Amino acid sequence: MNKKHLFNRRQTLLLGLGSIVSMSTLALGSTLKPQQASNHQKRNFAASGNLPLARRAAAKGLIYGAAVRKYALSSDAQLAARFTRECAMLVPEWELKWNFLRPKPNTFNFAPADWLAAFAQTHRMLFRGHTLVWHEPHALPEWFSIVNSQNARQILLEHIATVVGHYAGKIHSWDVVNEAISVKDGRSDGLRETPWLKFLGSDYIELAFRAAAKADPKALLVYNDYGLDYDTPEADAKRTAVLKLLKRLKSRGTPIHALGIQAHLSASETRFNPQKLQKFLSDVASLGLKILISELDVKDKELPVNINIRDRLVAATYEDYLSVVLDEPAVTAVITWGLSDRYTWISEFEARPDSLPVRPLPLDADINRKLAWNAIARAFDQAPKR
Ligand code: 9MR
Numbered sequence: 001m002n003k004k005h006l007f008n009r010r011q012t013l014l015l016g017l018g019s020i021v022s023m024s025t026l027a028l029g030s031t032l033k034p035q036q037a038s039n040h041q042k043r044n045f046a047a048s049g050n051l052p053l054a055r056r057a058a059a060k061g062l063i064y065g066a067a068v069r070k071y072a073l074s075s076d077a078q079l080a081a082r083f084t085r086e087c088a089m090l091v092p093e094w095e096l097k098w099n100f101l102r103p104k105p106n107t108f109n110f111a112p113a114d115w116l117a118a119f120a121q122t123h124r125m126l127f128r129g130h131t132l133v134w135h136e137p138h139a140l141p142e143w144f145s146i147v148n149s150q151n152a153r154q155i156l157l158e159h160i161a162t163v164v165g166h167y168a169g170k171i172h173s174w175d176v177v178n179e180a181i182s183v184k185d186g187r188s189d190g191l192r193e194t195p196w197l198k199f200l201g202s203d204y205i206e207l208a209f210r211a212a213a214k215a216d217p218k219a220l221l222v223y224n225d226y227g228l229d230y231d232t233p234e235a236d237a238k239r240t241a242v243l244k245l246l247k248r249l250k251s252r253g254t255p256i257h258a259l260g261i262q263a264h265l266s267a268s269e270t271r272f273n274p275q276k277l278q279k280f281l282s283d284v285a286s287l288g289l290k291i292l293i294s295e296l297d298v299k300d301k302e303l304p305v306n307i308n309i310r311d312r313l314v315a316a317t318y319e320d321y322l323s324v325v326l327d328e329p330a331v332t333a334v335i336t337w338g339l340s341d342r343y344t345w346i347s348e349f350e351a352r353p354d355s356l357p358v359r360p361l362p363l364d365a366d367i368n369r370k371l372a373w374n375a376i377a378r379a380f381d382q383a384p385k386r
Contacts, residue, residue: 045315047377053362054088056380062326063126063172063333064380065089067295070112072343073119078367080119083339086362089172090120091128091335093345097139101163105143105155108162117170128335129167130294131175131224132160133208135194144195152199157211164215173220173292175260176212177205181225181245183237190241205245206254213255223249224260224294228280229321231273239280250287259284260294264337265321267313268302274324285330293325295337297360298372299350310359315371322379329386334376341365 057064065087073080083090094100095113102108120127133156134140147155164174182192191197196204205223212221223246227238242259249256284291298317303310325331338344340363347358357365362373 043312043316045312045319045371045374045378047374048381051377052086053373053376053380054086056377057334058088059385060326060380060383061332061386062380062383063089064335064376065091065126065128065333066336066339067091067093067130068116068339069093069343070095070116074115076342079340079342082363082367084123084125086339087125089126089128089333089335090116091130092116093130093338096129096163097131097134098144098159099139099141102141102159104141105146108166110166117167121170126172127167127170128172129164129174129219131178132163132212133176133180133196133204134178135192135196136179147195147199149199152196153207156196156200156204156208160208160211161215164212164219167219168216169218171216171219173222173258174212174216175224175294176208176221176256178224179226180205180223181238181241183234183241190237190244206249206252209249209254209256220257220290221255222258222260222292222294223256224262226262226264226295228261229263229265229272229277230269231271231276236276243280243283246284246287246289250289256289258290258292258332260292261325262295262337263293263321263325264295264297264299265317266299266301267310267317268299272320277324278328281325281328281330285328289330291325291328291331292333292335293322293331294333294335296321296334297337297344297346299346300359301350301352305354305356307359311371314359315375318372319375319379322376323382326379326383329384332386334380336361336376339363340367342367 053064066083068083068090070092073083092113095116100112117127180192181190183190185193189202191202200207209221225242227235228242229235246259281291298314300310300314303313322334338361341357341359341361342365344358344360346360352358362369362376364370
C-alpha cells in the first residue's frame, strides 16, 4: 500500500471511530448496540512477534521510554522488570521538580532522582530531565513565595547551574522550560502569565536555555508544552504561538534543540486533523529542531464502561496519532507518561465520573501488555526509518 492509500485508510478508520466514540459517549454506562460493537471488531491490532517497544523503536532509529516515580520503581519488582524490558529511556515523573529537589532555598535533595539515574544507567537506559522552569504550584515548594523581582534571576540561575551541572554529561535531554505558552492569558506574544514572566520579563526563557547550555553543553535542550494536537481554535492558536516562540528563540541564537510535544490525548476527541499536525511538525523541523513526543497517554474518561471497547478506542487513538507523527523524520523519541495503569496521574487528575479504574497506558494495572501496547508496537513497526 502506498503512503496516500495508507493515509486515506487511516482517515476512514478515524472517521469511523469518531462516530463510534460519539455514540459511545452517549452510551456511557450502558452497553453498545450490536452494530457499534461490530465496527470495533473490524480494526485489527495484531502486533507481530514479542519484541519489546524499545527494540521496535530502535530498529527505526527512535527512542522509546516512559516516565516513572521512584517509589513505584523501587518497591514494585513486577514494574521494574517490565520497565527495563520495554524502555530505553527513563524520565523521573516527580523527582526533578522543584518541590522534590529543592525543599529549602539552599538545600538540594538529589537522592531520589540519583536513584532513578543509577537505575537507568545500570539497565543501559537513557536518562531525561523534567523540568527546570515550570510555574505549576503543585510542583513548587512552599518557600517559592519568597521569590521576587530582586532575587528571581539569581535563584533561577543557581537552580539551573546546580541541577544541570549535577547530571552534566550523564543526561540525554532537559525540559528547560515547560508550558510557557497560554494564549488565553491575552498577551500578544502568547506567553503565560507566570511568576517568572512577572519577575524577569519575556527574556526568562532565553536566559534559562543559555544557563542550561552553559552547565551541560552536551544535553539536548527542549521546550515542552501541551495542547498542540487537535484541530480546535485553541490548539490552532497555541501551535501558532509556540512556533512564534521557537522562531524568536532560534533567531536570537538561543541554544534550543528540540520541541517536546506532551500529547496527553483523549480517546473521545474526534477533532484530529493529520494534515494540520504534520504541517506543524514540519514547520518545527524546518527551524532545525528535533521533536520529542514527551508525555504521551490517552484519557478514557468519556468512554463506555466495557473494557474491551475502551481498550480498542484507546489503542486506536495511539495508533492513529503515532502513525501521523512518526511520518515526520524530526520526531526522534516517544515517551509515555507512565508505563502501567497501576501508576498514572490520570487516575488522580482525570478520573472517570463512574470511578472505574482508568486504562490510559500501554500496560494494564497487572503490568500486562494490552491493546494500547499493540498499537504502539504497530506504529513503531510501520514507521519510516530515520
Ligand atoms: O504526572 C504528574 C503528577 O503525578 C504530578 O502530581 C504533577 C505535578 O507535579 O505533574 C504531573 O505531570 C505533569 C508534567 O510534569 C507536565 N505536563 C503535564 C503532566 C500531567 O499533569
